[in-house]
Every structure is written in C-alpha cells, then in structure tokens.
Amino acid sequence: MADYDVVLLVEQALSAADAARVRSLHEALEDPVTYHVLLPVDDAAARVEAAMGTLPSSELLGAPGVLANSADLAAVEEDARERADKALADTLAALTSAGATASGQLVQDPIEALAAKVKEVDGREAIILTQPHVVAEFFHVDWTAQARRKLGVPVLHLLEHETFDEQAGEGEGIQGF
Template sequence: MYDVVLLVEQELTEEDAKQVVALHEDLPDPVKYHVVIPCHNAEAGVEASLAALGTADLYGAGIADQRNDLAAAQRAIDDEAKGCSGRSVERLQALGQQAEGGISHERAIDALTETVRKVDGREVIILTRPHVVAEFFHVDWAAQARRHLGVPVLHLLEHDKERPAKRR
C-alpha cells in the first residue's frame, strides 16, 4: 500500500481529486489517500486575538461568559469541516480510490506530521489557495512540511469552484 496524506484548506473539487489521482495512476502498488482538514479552534482564536491586543486582562472574564456561544460556533465550524472532509473522501472514492479523512484542531503542520507518522505516509500533497506572502517567506504549509518530514512534499493550488477556468 502506498499511503498519500493530503493536507487541504477546503474540500477537494472534482478537478482537484482527478489531479491528485492522476499523479499516482502509474504506481504498481494500490494507493490510499488520507485527507486532513485543519479546523479552526474558535475559543482559542478569540483568546489569542485578545492576548495579542493586550486586552486579555480586560475581557478575559467576559470570554468565560461567552463559552456557550463559542461552543455553538465551534460545533458549526466542526460540522462544516467534517462535511468538507467527507465530500473530499467521496470524490476520491468515486474515482475508484481508497480514501479516508478527518479534521484536526491541531496546528496544520502538527496534524500533518502526526498523520504521516500514524499511516506511514510515503508522500504528502498540500492543496491550498495561493498564499503569496507566506510562500515568499517560506512559512507556508509546504515549506514547513519540507522542513519537518522526510517524505516528498508536493504543493498544488486548489481549483476554485466559484470561478470557472479561463479558456484560451
């Protein structure tokens, strides 16, 4: 089995899935895809933002009163991420591939590293929207993965399902 770990920002489009599968069509071993979607932690995000602004002491107690609202927001975020993961897996399976997926509340690179270790991943594919500044400073997911993992890392740009491709 040749295990490929996919770290994606949003669900795979049909075009994304076809592109990923095409990369491995000549492999002699069966391929299994492991889709990882990092999921924002709403409460941690609010607390980190307040701390960065230096206002955590002023509003910290107020956050405690907002726990129910944050929990509801987190459930909505998690539900959306699980749906994206499930639809991505379904698109890969519709192409005759073995695939599984899930979400993670860890930092993206930590979730990726853990998944590669857990499944003995042979290759990593990272699908993101363009992040010009992060890529320029080599702090994007692909650059981080190359520094932390001992497997090939390929960075692909996601197909934008909102905008049709330009024809020439």
C-alpha cells in the same frame, strides 16, 4: 505488493476536478494507492481573537458586549466542526468518485497531524492542497514550508481549483498583440 500511502492535508473540501488531479498523479503506480486525508477544524477562539485584533482599541472600549462569552464560542466551534465534517465527507466522496481509496480525519494542528500520519502509515509522500497564501509563502511559514522542514518524504504543494498549467504560470504575464 505494498500499499503506496499518500497523506493529503487540505484546507477545504476538494472539488471533483481537484480529486481527479490528485488521483492522476498516481495512476501509473503498480502498487495500490491509499490516500489519508487530514482537514483542520477552525479554532473558534483564535478566529474571534484575530477578528478582534482588527478593531481599533476605541471600538473595544466603547462596546463591552463585543467580547465573546463561552456560549458564543461553543456555538462557533460547533458550527466549525459541522462545516469541517461536511468538507471531509465531500472530499472523501470526490476521491472515491475519482477511483481512489481514501480515509480521513479532522485535526487541530495541521503540521503535527501531518507528521504523525506520515509516520503512522509509513507515508511515501505528502500533498498539501491550499488556496494561495502569498504572505505566508513569502516568509516560508506556510504549511508546505513547515512540512518540508519536518518530514522526511517528498511534499507537493498544489493550489486548489487550479490546473497544473495554471499553477505553472501558463497564460500569465504580458501577451503579445
């Protein structure tokens, strides 16, 4: 009996409900299922750059103290790392509580790490759990679209904190009176 390895790429800590939902996808399998969780760490410099990009240039010119120094970036990076460590630990605990066998790691480049992990463990499928990213999904530059182009295994995209029915559109649209 060979392990059925599933690689999970998550944006944030899984709730108990999300972990149970993921586990329910594989309950009928006879082979033991192992989940390999990947959770990206925020890039502090990119976050600062993105935030500064929203400021008008007149704001930047008038406030030379706005530019972050390396000590500020280091503090932001440390905070991001601590939050990611906690989110990963919470996710592994939620999966374990749902009856799963799981391991995990923090990553920098989510799609490269996903591809490498699928290859490393001979993953049978990849599951990406994110919040909705409408613009990225519309232009097919979201994690799921990138992963589908790069991987040779099935890729399932689930929206965090939504049931299967909610993701299928249950209850949406115009209701009759």
